[in-house]
Amino acid sequence: MKPGLPTAMERPHFIGIGGAGMSGIAKILAQRGAQVAGSDSRGDSETAQALRGHGVTVHGGHDAGNLAPDSTCVVVSSAIRADNPELARAAELDIPVVHRSDALAGLMDGLRPIAVAGTHGKTTTTSMLAVSLSALGLDPSYAIGGDLDAPGSNAHHGEGDIFVAEADESDRTFHKYTPQVAIILNAELDHHANYASLEEIYQSFETFVGKVVPGGTLVVAHGQEGAAEIARRVAGREDLTVVTYGEEPEADVRITKITPRGLTSEVTVVLDGRMLTFTVSVPGRHYAHNAVAALAAGVALGIPAHNLASALGKYTGVKRRLQLKGEAAGVQVIDSYAHHPTEMTADLEAIRGAAGDSRILVVFQPHLFSRTQELGKEMGQALALADASVVLDIYPAREDPIPGVTSELIIAAARAAGADVSAEHSKDEVADVIAGMAKPGDLVLTMGAGDVTDLGPRILEAIRPALPSN
Numbered sequence: 001m002k003p004g005l006p007t008a009m010e011r012p013h014f015i016g017i018g019g020a021g022m023s024g025i026a027k028i029l030a031q032r033g034a035q036v037a038g039s040d041s042r043g044d045s046e047t048a049q050a051l052r053g054h055g056v057t058v059h060g061g062h063d064a065g066n067l068a069p070d071s072t073c074v075v076v077s078s079a080i081r082a083d084n085p086e087l088a089r090a091a092e093l094d095i096p097v098v099h100r101s102d103a104l105a106g107l108m109d110g111l112r113p114i115a116v117a118g119t120h121g122k123t124t125t126t127s128m129l130a131v132s133l134s135a136l137g138l139d140p141s142y143a144i145g146g147d148l149d150a151p152g153s154n155a156h157h158g159e160g161d162i163f164v165a166e167a168d169e170s171d172r173t174f175h176k177y178t179p180q181v182a183i184i185l186n187a188e189l190d191h192h193a194n195y196a197s198l199e200e201i202y203q204s205f206e207t208f209v210g211k212v213v214p215g216g217t218l219v220v221a222h223g224q225e226g227a228a229e230i231a232r233r234v235a236g237r238e239d240l241t242v243v244t245y246g247e248e249p250e251a252d253v254r255i256t257k258i259t260p261r262g263l264t265s266e267v268t269v270v271l272d273g274r275m276l277t278f279t280v281s282v283p284g285r286h287y288a289h290n291a292v293a294a295l296a297a298g299v300a301l302g303i304p305a306h307n308l309a310s311a312l313g314k315y316t317g318v319k320r321r322l323q324l325k326g327e328a329a330g331v332q333v334i335d336s337y338a339h340h341p342t343e344m345t346a347d348l349e350a351i352r353g354a355a356g357d358s359r360i361l362v363v364f365q366p367h368l369f370s371r372t373q374e375l376g377k378e379m380g381q382a383l384a385l386a387d388a389s390v391v392l393d394i395y396p397a398r399e400d401p402i403p404g405v406t407s408e409l410i411i412a413a414a415r416a417a418g419a420d421v422s423a424e425h426s427k428d429e430v431a432d433v434i435a436g437m438a439k440p441g442d443l444v445l446t447m448g449a450g451d452v453t454d455l456g457p458r459i460l461e462a463i464r465p466a467l468p469s470n
Helices: 020-031 046-052 085-093 100-108 122-135 198-210 225-233 285-300 305-312 341-355 369-383 408-416 427-437 451-466
Strands: 012-015 037-040 057-060 073-076 097-099 112-117 141-143 162-166 181-184 217-221 241-246 253-261 264-271 274-280 321-328 331-336 360-364 388-391 421-423 443-447
Touching (some): 012 020, 020 100, 020 141, 112 122, 112 198, 122 141, 122 285, 122 305, 198 225, 217 285, 274 305, 321 341, 341 360, 341 369, 360 427, 369 408, 388 408, 427 451
Parallel strands (some): 073 097, 112 162, 112 181, 360 388
Antiparallel strands (some): 321 331
């Protein structure tokens, strides 16, 4: 099945094509036959190389000359600044500018979309669906905010009629989608540059649910306060089926048992009076709930529950979601994308449950000044779950600095909570600092949504000569 290619997407140019969301859309368009080009500040990245393997032209850096005059549109994300030279050139050439979310919405036309939303857990749940549906031979299309197993594996154009998409609430662009099945994993206050209150978050999710097609299904976490609030607000919609999941007796898909087994979990649920047990290949209650959400969504599309439960066991993780980077001298280094306090707590509790008596050392890089300003105290409290932490400077991403907002807000809160925490302002020094702290049997987590992920291999290299193996 190959949906038609809109004229506006025949020769698209992506500004920031290497981004997680942008690269996936570019890849699918290329697989559908479009002549795709774009630019990225890291033109030599693994993602850029993977795109080139699909015939995509990727320019390193941003320059007006990168934009071909015959481009049919320019695709941007909310992270692209108004003064970008390629954006200015598009205006001069009168080339239409299309937001990433509109491009993704167009890719779903004519298919049966599942849109996965929530303040956290979206990438994991979307990945679980993509992997399990593929294992069942359904060949879904999908667009994920992270790579499954290799650079460029965040998206795929399939011949099946299902499209699984991560639905980003950060800038309200998930209002563009019209899914047949929507998942809401949770709804918490985040993205403070775009939302002034939790009520605004709730209203935004309510709008998202309003886009589910008549006769569609909403899968929602029963026990998560924000998600349950959204379910209450849409309860009067007669053309929407609401399916709840969770550990509560009232949940439609009830989780009766989660059994930790090292870095995996065994999950038992009751669905339509039938008990199912399956394996989740990542540790922790948080990820078990994600898997059950995926199960409920697939069943809503008519996929037999026992088949899907078995296929979910094929999921082995996604990059940056408790991904084992390697081991040196008896020390394991694991990468975590967690950057919101709830995510940080979930990942640290999951690792604590799997680690036994091992020490947990964290290298944490705060993400965004606005998030740190609002949630710095809670981030520090989460770090108290580790045995020791090193906190880096804030990764700014798309934001300008906010006066008075630094990593010291997190460090002070962590120390007040009894944590062993220190500051490190130089990323180049971190590997040696951790090598000086680590002992055989320790687990090291690099944690955050920025470039802290690059430190994993460097930490392993520093540990190898610093420690004996036993």
